[in-house]
Amino acid sequence: MGELLRAPFAAASTAPKGSQKHRQLRAGRRQQRGHDPSVERERLWRLLWSSCPGIGWQRLERLEAMFGSLELAWGASAANLIHGLSGHTRLHQRELEALERYRSSHGPAPISEPPSAEQRQRWATPACLLPSDLTYPEAMLQLERPPLQLFWRGQGSRWSALSQSQAVAVVGTRRPSRHGLTMARQIGRALAEAGWPVVSGLAEGIDAAAHQGCLEAGGCPVGVLGTPLNRVYPRHHGQLQATVAEQGVLVSELPEGTPGRAGHFALRNRLQVGLAQALVLVECPANSGALHSAELAWELGMPIWVVPADAGRISAAGSNRWLQQGATPLLNPSDLTTSLGVGPLRPPRSSTAGPAAAPLLQREAALLAALGAGASLDQLCDRLRLAPGVISERLLRLELAGVLRSEPGLWWRPC
Known part of the structure; x- marks a missing residue:
């Protein structure tokens, strides 16, 4: 089913829009220029x-x-x-x-x-990523306007998946129907249970419902903000934003002190696409900003799923139209996870270190020795002479086993 879902989008794929400098940065990271x-x-x-x-x-x-x-x-x-x-x-x-x-x-x-x-x-140990950094998502460099900086807060180990766009974006309107809210929540929960980070914009409506479903299942929500990290919008989402930061990751390209502008929320749509490998359009009207995310995903050749809605419902006029353009109908969240398979953050049965963790500790003796009392991802790459993707996966396994804890700035310490 996955091949069938991706087939209609192959023709829409375009060559990377990045300049020669973008390609040099990618090549430099592959050669571990750090x-x-x-x-x-x-x-x-x-x-x-x-x-x-x-x-x-x-x-x-x-x-x-x-x-x-x-x-x-x-x-x-x-x-x-x-x-x-x-x-x-x-x-x-x-x-x-x-x-x-x-x-x-x-x-x-x-x-x-x-x-x-x-x-x-x-x-x-910066709390931001630049295009030359090892964990800056390569897919961002294919955007027409890659972010100069990605400020972030939350669980640093999640970048092992996000840097490779191993996540799913769930987008939609701020004023959905009850059916749209229910589906968004169920989709967020299903993706989390399958181990997929859930990317959305922390706005009212579909975004918030997808994040809440993800949190309920103990998953990794990724909130892409249209404001700096130190601001909350809408204001009543303060607790939700704090919980997303605690359990997942908050991302913004805007430094602290940047004044609020309506255009910032439109610009963040491209970041959601840059962090994901697939997009789900739950419900949105004909003039919704979520359609911009869908259009960009289409240009990049990403698979798009759409939740069908009442043909006469204004709040779903934009999303329903994508069903005519070749998007795949999503009738049941399980169809999505069946097609995607197991995600990069599929939790193990036990998340605490104990006798079962002993073989893991033995296998990772070299990594733990290089870590010492604490180290960053770049420092571990230097010490072990290994690619960042390899080390990130190993760090994530140790973190899930309760051996390590991540801190801001892609930094890890023993528990």
Whole structure:
């Protein structure tokens, strides 16, 4: 059934939209460029520029292309910056003034050679991911506008699945019918029981119901926010957002202090698609933002399931239309999990360390020795000379067995 579900979308698949720089970053991660000290400084410069007001993906790439490196761009004169960002990304006076204030606040040489201990600490355990990081999802680089940064909070071990888009996005309207709410909750629960992270936007309606179903089954909810991580929207979702962060992961591309804008909620739709390998459209009207997620998933060749609804219901006019475009009807949540198979986070029968964990501890003696009192994913990659995906899977098994605990910044410690 899975092959049948994917077949209609093969023709819709397009080549990656990423630039040559995107492909270089992917190739660098495959070669574990994290062992190269120059990558450390490159990451710090990218982190510094990514937080600069008015600098997005296009401008960042243009600066790097014009000056040869982001370090040289930092020392460029205001006139050269204006020239470098000319054309369709022209830097306006107000933007230039904000950029100059930002540069002035950090000084002419904010990153030393080699980086200081303080700078190294910030690089080793950040609460954000950059495109050059080992665990930055490769699928994000295929988006037309990849996020410069992914700020996150929650269970760091979940990135072993999310970095490979091993999750399912569940989207829909904020004002669904009772049937839509029930189905969203059942879908979230079924995916969690099968071991699949459930990606949604933490909005009212379908999003919240899918997350609640996932939480009820002890699964991993992934909330993609249209606000910074320190803000809650809608306000009455404070407890839900906190629980998602505790049991799963919160993700946002917006740094703290970013003012709220309606367009941010539309932009987050592409992040939901970038974190998932399949999308479920539960219920939405003809003008819903959830349709943008479906359109992007279609362009990327992802399988799309749609929950059929009353043909006369306005709240389902948009989702029902996708059934005419080749999406697969989802009548029962079990059909979805049967097609997807077992997810990457399928919980073991026992989650506490005991006699049954002894063979695991013996097999992972080398990893535990490299971990010591605590270490980051990049540090373990350096010490063991293994790919991040391999180490992440082993860390996850130890965490589920109650041997390790994850902390913010992709950091693990013994329990």
